[in-house]
Amino acid sequence: MSAFPPATHDVFALDQLLTDEEKEIKYRTRAFMEREVAPIIADYWERAEFPHELVPKLAKLRLGGATLKGNGCPGQSLVGAAMAVIEIARVDGSMSTFLMVHNSLAMLTIGLLGSEEQKTQLLPRMATLESVAAWALTEPSNGSDASALTTSAKKVEGGWELNGKKRWIGNATFAEWIVIWARRADTGDVNAFLVKKGTPGLQTRKIENKIALRCVQNADIRLESCWVPDSARLPGVNSFxxxxxxxxxxxxxxxxxxxxxxxxxxxxxxxxxxxxxxxxxxxxxxxxxxxxxxxxxxxxxxxxxxxxxxxxxxxxxxxxxxxxxxxxxxxxxxxxxxxxxxxxxxxxxxxxxxxxxxxxxxxxxxxxxxxxxxxxxxxxxxxxxxxxxxxxxxxxxxx
Amino acid sequence: MSAFPPATHDVFALDQLLTDEEKEIKYRTRAFMEREVAPIIADYWERAEFPHELVPKLAKLRLGGATLKGNGCPGQSLVGAAMAVIEIARVDGSMSTFLMVHNSLAMLTIGLLGSEEQKTQLLPRMATLESVAAWALTEPSNGSDASALTTSAKKVEGGWELNGKKRWIGNATFAEWIVIWARRADTGDVNAFLVKKGTPGLQTRKIENKIALRCVQNADIRLESCWVPDSARLPGVNSFxxxxxxxxxxxxxxxxxxxxxxxxxxxxxxxxxxxxxxxxxxxxxxxxxxxxxxxxxxxxxxxxxxxxxxxxxxxxxxxxxxxxxxxxxxxxxxxxxxxxxxxxxxxxxxxxxxxxxxxxxxxxxxxxxxxxxxxxxxxxxxxxxxxxxxxxxxxxxxx
Amino acid sequence: MSAFPPATHDVFALDQLLTDEEKEIKYRTRAFMEREVAPIIADYWERAEFPHELVPKLAKLRLGGATLKGNGCPGQSLVGAAMAVIEIARVDGSMSTFLMVHNSLAMLTIGLLGSEEQKTQLLPRMATLESVAAWALTEPSNGSDASALTTSAKKVEGGWELNGKKRWIGNATFAEWIVIWARRADTGDVNAFLVKKGTPGLQTRKIENKIALRCVQNADIRLESCWVPDSARLPGVNSFxxxxxxxxxxxxxxxxxxxxxxxxxxxxxxxxxxxxxxxxxxxxxxxxxxxxxxxxxxxxxxxxxxxxxxxxxxxxxxxxxxxxxxxxxxxxxxxxxxxxxxxxxxxxxxxxxxxxxxxxxxxxxxxxxxxxxxxxxxxxxxxxxxxxxxxxxxxxxxx
Amino acid sequence: MSAFPPATHDVFALDQLLTDEEKEIKYRTRAFMEREVAPIIADYWERAEFPHELVPKLAKLRLGGATLKGNGCPGQSLVGAAMAVIEIARVDGSMSTFLMVHNSLAMLTIGLLGSEEQKTQLLPRMATLESVAAWALTEPSNGSDASALTTSAKKVEGGWELNGKKRWIGNATFAEWIVIWARRADTGDVNAFLVKKGTPGLQTRKIENKIALRCVQNADIRLESCWVPDSARLPGVNSFxxxxxxxxxxxxxxxxxxxxxxxxxxxxxxxxxxxxxxxxxxxxxxxxxxxxxxxxxxxxxxxxxxxxxxxxxxxxxxxxxxxxxxxxxxxxxxxxxxxxxxxxxxxxxxxxxxxxxxxxxxxxxxxxxxxxxxxxxxxxxxxxxxxxxxxxxxxxxxx
Ligand SMILES: Cc1cc2nc3c(=O)[nH]c(=O)nc-3n(C[C@H](O)[C@H](O)[C@H](O)COP(=O)(O)OP(=O)(O)OC[C@H]3O[C@@H](n4cnc5c(N)ncnc54)[C@H](O)[C@@H]3O)c2cc1C
Ligand SMILES: Cc1cc2nc3c(=O)[nH]c(=O)nc-3n(C[C@H](O)[C@H](O)[C@H](O)COP(=O)(O)OP(=O)(O)OC[C@H]3O[C@@H](n4cnc5c(N)ncnc54)[C@H](O)[C@@H]3O)c2cc1C
Ligand SMILES: Cc1cc2nc3c(=O)[nH]c(=O)nc-3n(C[C@H](O)[C@H](O)[C@H](O)COP(=O)(O)OP(=O)(O)OC[C@H]3O[C@@H](n4cnc5c(N)ncnc54)[C@H](O)[C@@H]3O)c2cc1C
Ligand SMILES: Cc1cc2nc3c(=O)[nH]c(=O)nc-3n(C[C@H](O)[C@H](O)[C@H](O)COP(=O)(O)OP(=O)(O)OC[C@H]3O[C@@H](n4cnc5c(N)ncnc54)[C@H](O)[C@@H]3O)c2cc1C
Structure with missing residues (x-):
């Protein structure tokens, strides 16, 4: 089936509720999705593969970082960011989730709870999607009750040692950075850590056989004596x-x-x-x-x-x-x-x-x-x- | 059961979307309904009677006429009128329908499609609820397909002769005026006529045994050679x-x-x-x-x-x-x-x-x-x- | 609206699953309901009155006692009794509930848990509907959790003294006998007692303003130092x-x-x-x-x-x-x-x-x-x- | 995930409604499905491939032919055949559809509407699943309104020439025989023809990207001047x-x-x-x-x-x-x-x-x-x- 169908769903004149900038984000994103994504995405979905080829093109839309301001982020209004979300999801749920995880979970955690140094170092490249991020809260035994998480962070010389399992973590198979939520061995409080791809002790395994959001690469993660430096800890996170x-x-x-x-x-x-x-x-x-x-x-x-x-x-x-x-x-x-x-x-x-x-x-x-x-x-x-x-x-x- | 329960339903801060006047209508109506109507209405509903005792009190709320301007009507904004509708319905659906029929069907027809004379003569007393109105479109054989109505209006000396049946007409058992929709015998076009209570040839019979809106008095109407003067015709109505x-x-x-x-x-x-x-x-x-x-x-x-x-x-x-x-x-x-x-x-x-x-x-x-x-x-x-x-x-x- | 509509609902040939006797009950009941009840019941329902005039006619159908055998009861099969239930409910839910309470709650309790004397004395007249029965388990504060019932039965000279409240008890405003479930003051165990209409200390008040089963007379019951003789206790009931x-x-x-x-x-x-x-x-x-x-x-x-x-x-x-x-x-x-x-x-x-x-x-x-x-x-x-x-x-x- | 979960769904004692033979089919099929199919089928489903390896094993269950008698078919009762259907579907919908198409569409058409010769020639090998069959009614433009089918059958020398398109045809990519429903060019009546895999003019193309019954191989079929002999026509089919x-x-x-x-x-x-x-x-x-x-x-x-x-x-x-x-x-x-x-x-x-x-x-x-x-x-x-x-x-x- 050829071109994406025209938009006939808006009988309540949503545009009236939007600023000019929000409208612009909406139509910019729509055009991209209909033209670049709609024709090719079903095949990726069928193969359960992430469409890496689309990332540089998507980057040009300047949606990375969404509501964050500074460090290369566009500082969209919340509704503006939402317009990108719906226009992407209108054509493909996986792409929408990919970006939501990157922007509104991982980058946002860094932007709101990270140190100045973490922000200036990581956000600019994330805003351009050169660096993709993941966000790991859920565990095999702690889904709905995420607050019961058991992944542990032990203070060691110059850093922290992480141990535990995460499940369902979107983007994690290829993300450069994963935000890992873990419980401090000393205080029992929940903290968060930035773990880089390739760090020894970090293993990610793609979850196969999903029927939903098949392009999103969700991973089972295993952390075994995974050492990260002190600078990896997000200073803004002190409890769940x-x-x-x-x-x-x-x-x-x-x-x-x-x-x-x-x-x-x-x-x-x-x-x-x-x-x-x-x-x-x-x-x-x-x-x-x-x-x-x-x-x-x-x-x-x-x-x-x-x-x-x-x-x-x-x-x-x-x-x-x-x-x-x-x-x-x-x-x-x-x-x-x-x-x-x-x-x-x-x-x-x-x-x-x-x-x-x-x-x-x-x-x-x-x-x-x-x-x-x-x-x-x-x-x-x-x-x-x-x-x-x-x-x-x-x-x-x-x- | 004691006092009406407090309003806990508004988690989206509806007031923010209202003008001061609209808010005022809302809280004025709410206070009245909780205090005057809630304690007594269930009995009327059970007996399927209209609470005439409430009309003078309701009149003091100045809701009669709703969105109409002039002729004693309050000229509420549409949303203002709606605030009265919801606050009445929150306590009692029948009262809400009683007023909706009076305001937004009967008075509105007169206000939008009546002559100046009709308006100045009827609307002021309707605005104060001294005169209650009804609105008769539906017929026993024409409900969903109201446009197929067969009640006829024949031009006669100095007026019109109406013949036919209406069904479901709210307020009609006691209303002073009923707006009757009828098909002209000559042209086949639909017109509308004001028929006064007591006009010879007009019979109204209450529909018994309703399970819904039991205080609303819905009537089966029979029009048999019912003569109304030329001045009864609403000049603004020339077709369905x-x-x-x-x-x-x-x-x-x-x-x-x-x-x-x-x-x-x-x-x-x-x-x-x-x-x-x-x-x-x-x-x-x-x-x-x-x-x-x-x-x-x-x-x-x-x-x-x-x-x-x-x-x-x-x-x-x-x-x-x-x-x-x-x-x-x-x-x-x-x-x-x-x-x-x-x-x-x-x-x-x-x-x-x-x-x-x-x-x-x-x-x-x-x-x-x-x-x-x-x-x-x-x-x-x-x-x-x-x-x-x-x-x-x-x-x-x-x- | 004229005669009750013909039965067109049975596309799965239910009769095939019935014995001849069960079929006979079904069609006997259907004929009665369509002929005697359908034409008059809506008015009773509207007035929330019980159609006492129908009881002698209903009695002739010999449905009283349903599955019970002996003592004048018809000893229907379970499915036979069910055929009466559905054919009555097809025309009127209230009548169906009236009989269900009488047969399958009150008489059944007596038949299954009563003494021989209680059975021979009460069941025959109940089977002919000369004596109507009620069954009182629910209390104002104990509905879904009926097992928490607090109506008490205190052993006194020659009998029991009952105190407490019951709610929702069908038929109780006019029933000759009410089965009252109460907790023994001594053991804390639940017992059941037969209380006759007019017993001092027993008050029944009709629950008004129901929208459902309006012909069924449900009562709020108050038991105040209500004395019943030893013979009123159902010997088969020793716990909830x-x-x-x-x-x-x-x-x-x-x-x-x-x-x-x-x-x-x-x-x-x-x-x-x-x-x-x-x-x-x-x-x-x-x-x-x-x-x-x-x-x-x-x-x-x-x-x-x-x-x-x-x-x-x-x-x-x-x-x-x-x-x-x-x-x-x-x-x-x-x-x-x-x-x-x-x-x-x-x-x-x-x-x-x-x-x-x-x-x-x-x-x-x-x-x-x-x-x-x-x-x-x-x-x-x-x-x-x-x-x-x-x-x-x-x-x-x-x- | 380990072994298939125990059956806990049967609270209505279905077995009571079954003959011994029907029960035997049920448990025979269940055992097979839980043991042989459950552990491996999710992978086939993910890859959208048909599990050919299972066919010889499935054949041993002797379900081929289902309700047909003779010609190697088991002559199951309808309910017996149904027991196989549910037990297969309990573990895998695709396998159930595969067999349903083969048994209850294709073989049944041959068994009920074929000539003696067709039956004796084809059914025995189909009963053993050595030969798998497909059944082609639906067309790209005629789905719900299958009776409007336009695939044509023109009488030619010694046989028939088939032209047209079919869509959705299960098993058709690998089936040995496809029953093709077509409209006779002369009379306009619908007939049916047996077309063998590999017949010139018959093309089948797998429908990709299904989310449902992914192991079932559904095909788009194209018939272009596809010649079949007179003996291919099912004599029992003379109209839709x-x-x-x-x-x-x-x-x-x-x-x-x-x-x-x-x-x-x-x-x-x-x-x-x-x-x-x-x-x-x-x-x-x-x-x-x-x-x-x-x-x-x-x-x-x-x-x-x-x-x-x-x-x-x-x-x-x-x-x-x-x-x-x-x-x-x-x-x-x-x-x-x-x-x-x-x-x-x-x-x-x-x-x-x-x-x-x-x-x-x-x-x-x-x-x-x-x-x-x-x-x-x-x-x-x-x-x-x-x-x-x-x-x-x-x-x-x-x-
Ligand atoms: C495609 C996908 C992507 C995801 N991406 C991420 C990600 O990037 N990062 C991340 O950290 N997590 C991610 N998640 C995890 C997600 O947040 C969890 O799946 C979700 O919180 C539910 O947890 P669960 O799957 O363990 O279900 P469970 O908690 O096991 O729930 C199972 C069922 O039980 C019900 N239930 C649970 N508790 C109760 C209760 N107390 N009372 C009543 N019912 C209850 C639930 O409603 C549900 O119906 C992702 C999940 C999916 C499926
Ligand atoms: C309490 C009450 C108050 C009312 N007050 C007034 C009043 O004040 N003035 C007035 O003029 N009228 C009044 N009405 C009438 C009301 O507008 C009609 O009841 C309504 O339009 C439906 O018509 P009907 O009852 O004849 O239903 P029918 O038109 O007979 O419809 C019966 C069913 O058929 C369905 N149906 C009908 N046509 C089609 C179709 N073409 N395709 C598919 N389905 C269809 C309907 O959806 C419905 O489910 C009142 C009605 C009620 C119940
Ligand atoms: C018309 C009528 C006739 C009746 N006739 C008789 C009679 O003849 N004799 C007799 O003894 N009784 C009779 N009853 C009483 C009837 O059995 C009770 O109404 C019923 O058991 C429910 O109790 P309740 O009304 O107190 O509701 P509640 O128990 O107060 O329940 C209110 C709501 O809470 C829910 N709820 C309650 N507990 C829980 C829980 N633990 N978890 C989740 N949800 C819960 C319920 O599902 C319901 O939605 C009659 C009732 C009616 C309406
Ligand atoms: C997995 C799969 C396997 C199949 N296997 C076979 C097979 O082996 N052999 C074979 O011959 N066929 C097969 N079919 C085809 C199947 O029988 C058709 O898909 C089905 O009949 C519906 O036709 P359609 O898909 O063209 O839908 P359409 O007919 O286009 O229907 C689309 C929608 O319109 C609705 N609709 C259609 N007509 C009306 C109407 N008049 N009024 C109101 N609503 C209407 C439908 O309900 C539906 O919601 C298969 C289909 C699937 C999906």
């Missing part, structure tokens, strides 16, 4: 709570991802239904199909507004984690509905990734699950609404 | 299309109704779950209940933003019927989900209307269906997206 | 566990109720859609409506088979509570979907109880909630599948 | 209606496929949740997870009973296409729900195909769509319930 300053932004970006996926799937399904005929009429003529299209369209407007409002609250310093968690959860729930509707609307072609919809249908599953699963985010938000943490064992009373 | 200028606004108001219902149900459920204990913990402590609360909360934010954005587009003159139809449909779909969740969260008390939730659960069903059913609105919107009217028979094409 | 022998059967009957409601709603919607026209075609011609009808139909077949299989396992002595709980939960989930679909298919007439669908739509909500809510049944079943009781606080581990 | 005798059985088999997928996913999720811990408890301890498990379990019982009842009605000669279509549609709807629940329950591991669930989640999508999509089956069934074919343009009626 310090992840929050990063996750506050990254979760917003993740809440935008389903918006982008949904836009692309709608655009594709809309065109498909108008072009294909069965029983003497275009598929778009049939009631069942029209209702699905409209449900998708309504969901997209709502998801967009949810993520936009979340971003605005953040910009005003009025966002709390609960609201962010609720929105991430909600957007992935509706995003999943859009994907399923799009998938079925394409019939048999809905199971072939070249038609985009099958690919996004699968990619959505990962987003439903990462940065806190739907359920765990709902319970994190629920804790605030009720005052009770239901994801843990409840206090046993009486009787 | 002229309903659109009214429905453009009323549909937005209807899209706000589920928002209000949902807010009330959330507030009630949230308080209930924190107060009631089972198995040694507040119900709010249980995961299944927390996930439902959060799903409700997310839906409410999304529904609010959808209706808000719709209103803003209208204010800019950028709204088309398709988008309006899509939004009404979408908001009722999510509204229904919120009602069902609230209903089940209250357990047995969820089937008793005093706890509000059961009442709103039922009221929602009418809103799902009126001003165009969910399905018909989806197909109206779908026509624009696809260029094909799927609610009618499709053109048959050769094999 | 003894409720299980009754609930094992009643839960199966409740699992059949949504089947009956769904059958009636499908039959009604199917006829309605074929008769009513909009946009030049019968509503039945439109895709969206056909898909809904088919989803309803599929659900009905599945629900029927689920309840049938449950009954068969019980008859073989192979049923455990977990499977029963799962099936009750599942059937109410699908039943609720059928009700919602039927409700929307009837458009405006779907909110008027005369058209049956609105009534069943509401009645379903009570069934979703009683005999264990959907959620609590799911968790009861889940305990067996996982070995962990998630409805209670989990044991707190480590950390 | 003759597909029905085959589809009557194959659709039942397809209705069983989601049952098998769901059983496997449940078994896997159930074990996973009991083994993995987060926040100090096994995942199985959390309410949200238990409710999902139970919903899956209920669905599985219902889906099993639906397919079983369908099979029984067929065996009695009492099944019509509408009921079959409804059941296929319904089972895929619920199957999809089970897949989604299983997928989310496994968290991140739910997107890796080695854990089975991700694979089945994807495979389900194809089954939702093939043998008539969900929607088209619902409308085919709806036609019978309403008398109106809504999948075609409706007759346009006068205003």
């Amino acid at each position: 709570k310090d992840t929050n300053v990063v996750l506050a932004i990254s979760r917003i970006m993740v809440a935008w991802q389903p918006v982008g996926l949904a836009m692309g799937v709608y655009d594709m399904a809309n065109r498909y239904l108008r072009q294909r005929e069965q029983f003497g009429n275009p598929l778009a003529a049939y009631q069942i199909n029209q209702e699905k299209l409209q449900r998708m369209l309504g969901n997209i407007q709502a998801m967009t507004l949810m993520a936009w409002r979340l971003s605005k609250l953040y910009e005003q310093g009025k966002l709390d984690h609960a609201t962010s968690a609720m929105t991430k959860a909600w957007n992935t729930l509706r995003g999943r509905e859009v994907m399923a509707l799009g998938r079925e609307l394409l019939g048999g072609n809905g199971v072939v990734s070249d038609f985009l919809v099958a690919k996004s249908f699968n990619d959505m599953e990962a987003i439903f699950t990462y940065e806190g699963t739907y359920e765990v985010n709902a319970l994190v938000a629920g804790r605030q609404a009720t005052g009770i943490a239901a994801f843990k064992a409840l206090p046993k009373k009486g009787k | 299309k002229d309903t659109n200028v009214v429905l453009a606004i009323s549909r937005i108001m209807v899209a706000w109704q589920p928002v209000g219902l949902a807010m009330g149900v959330y507030d009630m459920a949230n308080r209930y779950l924190r107060q009631r204990e089972q198995f040694g913990n507040p119900l709010a402590a249980y995961q299944i209940n927390q996930e439902k609360l959060q799903r409700m909360l997310g839906n409410i934010q999304a529904m609010t933003l959808m209706a808000w954005r719709l209103s803003k587009l209208y204010e800019q003159g950028k709204l088309d019927h398709a988008t309006s139809a899509m939004t009404k449909a979408w908001n009722t779909l999510r509204g229904r989900e919120v009602m069902a969740l609230g209903r089940e969260l209250l357990g047995g008390n969820g089937v008793v209307s005093d706890f509000l939730v059961a009442k709103s659960f039922n009221d929602m069903e009418a809103i799902f269906t009126y001003e165009g059913t969910y399905e018909v609105n989806a197909l109206v919107a779908g026509r624009q997206a696809t260029g094909i009217a799927a609610f009618k028979a499709l053109p048959k094409k050769g094999k | 566990k003894d409720t299980n022998v009754v609930l094992a059967i009643s839960r199966i009957m409740v699992a059949w109720q949504p089947v009956g409601l769904a059958m009636g709603v499908y039959d009604m919607a199917n006829r309605y859609l074929r008769q009513r026209e909009q946009f030049g075609n019968p509503l039945a011609a439109y895709q969206i409506n056909q898909e809904k009808l088919q989803r309803m139909l599929g659900n009905i077949q599945a629900m029927t088979l689920m309840a049938w299989r449950l009954s068969k396992l019980y008859e073989q002595g192979k049923l455990d509570h977990a499977t029963s709980a799962m099936t009750k939960a599942w059937n109410t989930l699908r039943g609720r979907e059928v009700m919602a679909l039927g409700r929307e298919l009837l458009g405006g007439n779907g909110v008027v109880s005369d058209f049956l669908v609105a009534k069943s739509f509401n009645d379903m909500e009570a069934i979703f909630t009683y005999e264990g809510t959907y959620e609590v049944n799911a968790l009861v079943a889940g305990r067996q599948a996982t070995g962990i009781a998630a409805f209670k606080a989990l044991p707190k581990k480590g950390k | 209606k003759d597909t029905n005798v085959v589809l009557a059985i194959s659709r039942i088999m397809v209705a069983w496929q989601p049952v098998g997928l769901a059983m496997g996913v449940y078994d896997m999720a159930n074990r996973y949740l009991r083994q993995r811990e987060q926040f100090g408890n096994p995942l199985a301890a959390y309410q949200i997870n238990q409710e999902k498990l139970q919903r899956m379990l209920g669905n599985i019982q219902a889906m099993t009973l639906m397919a079983w009842r369908l099979s029984k009605l067929y065996e009695q000669g009492k099944l019509d296409h509408a009921t079959s279509a409804m059941t296929k549609a319904w089972n895929t709807l619920r199957g999809r729900e089970v897949m989604a629940l299983g997928r989310e329950l496994l968290g991140g591991n739910g997107v890796v195909s080695d854990f089975l669930v991700a694979k089945s989640f994807n495979d389900m999508e194809a089954i939702f769509t093939y043998e008539g999509t969900y929607e088209v089956n619902a409308l085919v069934a709806g036609r019978q319930a309403t008398g109106i074919a809504a999948f075609k343009a409706l007759p346009k009626k006068g205003k």
